[in-house]
Amino acid sequence: MLLLRKAFRIFAANLLLAALLPLDSEQAARPQPRPAGRVQFNNVAAESGITFRNVNGASAEKHMFETFGSGVGVIDFDNDGLPDLFFANGADLAHGKPSPGNALYRNLGNGKFEDVTAKAGVAGNGMFATGVTVGDYDNDGYLDIYVTGYGGNQLFRNNGDGTFSEVTARAGVGASGWSSSAAWVDYDRDGYLDLFVGRYVDSDLRKPPNCGYQKPGYRMYCDPQVFDGTPALLYHNNGDGTFTDVSRKAGVANPAGKTLGVAIGDIDGDGWPDIFVTNDGVRNFLYRNKGDGTFDDITYGAGVGFDMNGKALAGMGTEIVDLDGDGLPDIFFTAFSDQYNPLFRNLGKLLFEDATVKAGLPSSVKTLGFGAKVFDFDNDGYPDIYVTDGHVTDNVALYDPRLSYRQTDLLYRNLGGGHFREVSAESGPAFRIQHVGRGLAVADFDNDGDLDVVVSDSGGSPLLLRNDGGNRNHWIALRARGRESNRFGIGAKVRVTSGGRTQLREVNPYGSYLSTSDTRLYFGLGEATLARIEIEWPSGKKQAIDGVRAGQILQLDEADAKR
Numbered sequence: 001m002l003l004l005r006k007a008f009r010i011f012a013a014n015l016l017l018a019a020l021l022p023l024d025s026e027q028a029a030r031p032q033p034r035p036a037g038r039v040q041f042n043n044v045a046a047e048s049g050i051t052f053r054n055v056n057g058a059s060a061e062k063h064m065f066e067t068f069g070s071g072v073g074v075i076d077f078d079n080d081g082l083p084d085l086f087f088a089n090g091a092d093l094a095h096g097k098p099s100p101g102n103a104l105y106r107n108l109g110n111g112k113f114e115d116v117t118a119k120a121g122v123a124g125n126g127m128f129a130t131g132v133t134v135g136d137y138d139n140d141g142y143l144d145i146y147v148t149g150y151g152g153n154q155l156f157r158n159n160g161d162g163t164f165s166e167v168t169a170r171a172g173v174g175a176s177g178w179s180s181s182a183a184w185v186d187y188d189r190d191g192y193l194d195l196f197v198g199r200y201v202d203s204d205l206r207k208p209p210n211c212g213y214q215k216p217g218y219r220m221y222c223d224p225q226v227f228d229g230t231p232a233l234l235y236h237n238n239g240d241g242t243f244t245d246v247s248r249k250a251g252v253a254n255p256a257g258k259t260l261g262v263a264i265g266d267i268d269g270d271g272w273p274d275i276f277v278t279n280d281g282v283r284n285f286l287y288r289n290k291g292d293g294t295f296d297d298i299t300y301g302a303g304v305g306f307d308m309n310g311k312a313l314a315g316m317g318t319e320i321v322d323l324d325g326d327g328l329p330d331i332f333f334t335a336f337s338d339q340y341n342p343l344f345r346n347l348g349k350l351l352f353e354d355a356t357v358k359a360g361l362p363s364s365v366k367t368l369g370f371g372a373k374v375f376d377f378d379n380d381g382y383p384d385i386y387v388t389d390g391h392v393t394d395n396v397a398l399y400d401p402r403l404s405y406r407q408t409d410l411l412y413r414n415l416g417g418g419h420f421r422e423v424s425a426e427s428g429p430a431f432r433i434q435h436v437g438r439g440l441a442v443a444d445f446d447n448d449g450d451l452d453v454v455v456s457d458s459g460g461s462p463l464l465l466r467n468d469g470g471n472r473n474h475w476i477a478l479r480a481r482g483r484e485s486n487r488f489g490i491g492a493k494v495r496v497t498s499g500g501r502t503q504l505r506e507v508n509p510y511g512s513y514l515s516t517s518d519t520r521l522y523f524g525l526g527e528a529t530l531a532r533i534e535i536e537w538p539s540g541k542k543q544a545i546d547g548v549r550a551g552q553i554l555q556l557d558e559a560d561a562k563r
Contacts, residue, residue, distance in 0.1 A: 042428055052461065057090050068200075077164075129149040181513060191484055198257070199257065218399075229256045234252050260279070271536075301350065319332045322383075325416075345358075373517065388455045408431055452465060473525065475525055477520050480558075
């Protein structure tokens, strides 16, 4: 079964490749690559004091959840301006062993992190934890942590004194089944963050199917087609510390879902946040927010449900970001080996095109992508793409010697106009590390102006990749403080104009795979030293600031905005 999935219509994809390549005139019109600053990424996890190791519970029975890995969350839990790290952890459920616990590391500001898990009280209840979603659901100014997992989820409320309280039952967000990626989103714009929770397949620990060749050493993890899907959940924030399940009423409870990635973004510019869901082996979901508490599934009309051949991909991590600078948020997600990582360009009017080949991204890759983040690693003003890789089948080489379980990551540099070039080989020793990548998040951990990367490893130690050289170009960062809107301004739209160009981003740290990035928003300015900043808050209020100098982290306060 894996062979069918792995070989997944390679011939058809290659057949269409020539037809989809840009015309000669398009090639001539492409912007030429600007000189790169030779940014280098170096793994500093060990020297920083991060000793966490993920438990994936790998067993001879090959339970599906053992392939999942766990995510990572960036959270400045003590509001000292230094991004801290939270790692979710798995468990050895096949042998009845609970998780050794999640881990919270406090950023000490000198390149070191301190394990404060015990003091903070966030180790968890021993469940197999998968996703990490960070947001201030009670608007008290402190970021809280929602952890998804196999068999149930947990909500940790930040007490504001370095400790957390587990409030899952009181809040009513424990869920059931197997949850994957989740995201905080104020879908009704009432000033309180609601919670969207993706769920994966219906898998019974007591009845693992036996897949693969029936001979010693060849048993493999099953294709998700063996299992039924599970509907996602949408919890409405009641504003009093409790939530109400409105999934069916809102129109997002599709039982066919096998969710791995969730991204939030206003795809049509109407001011209401929309939701994109990547599914594993079935079509994706694009939910358009109607502004009345309900969503329309517009996937078929929008053209984002399937690959260029009209077939469902095994979608993993995902992002909604304007990649070509036209002011319209595009969609990118990762997929299985011998598939490809699609880029859907937003054409406006709720239409997208598969622009993967036109963008210079490969139409077939041997790597299996999970976490993905779009960010400007070299601060040249053009958002780039980072993908972390790792297979799900530990013995995949027995079935196809071209493939490997442990893999290296990919970095695609934006050349302008939505065209990309892979620069992994020239971007430092981090891209020579073979690992089993899963969750991925970005943050400026050392506050030096360029974004660093953290990657979780299934069954191994995480990578903390310091960005060396990304701050050679100018930059500016923004921290939002909501008043009528949610406290951290999640969902606010920010436009930065510098050097004759305008960049549009949303304050939205979600996406990727099972992970949450920094709530601060970073913009590369290239050679420009001044910028105009415009922000549109979820409440509808707007403000603009001219002549903002580069090289600073600027706080924007909704109190200064006007209708």
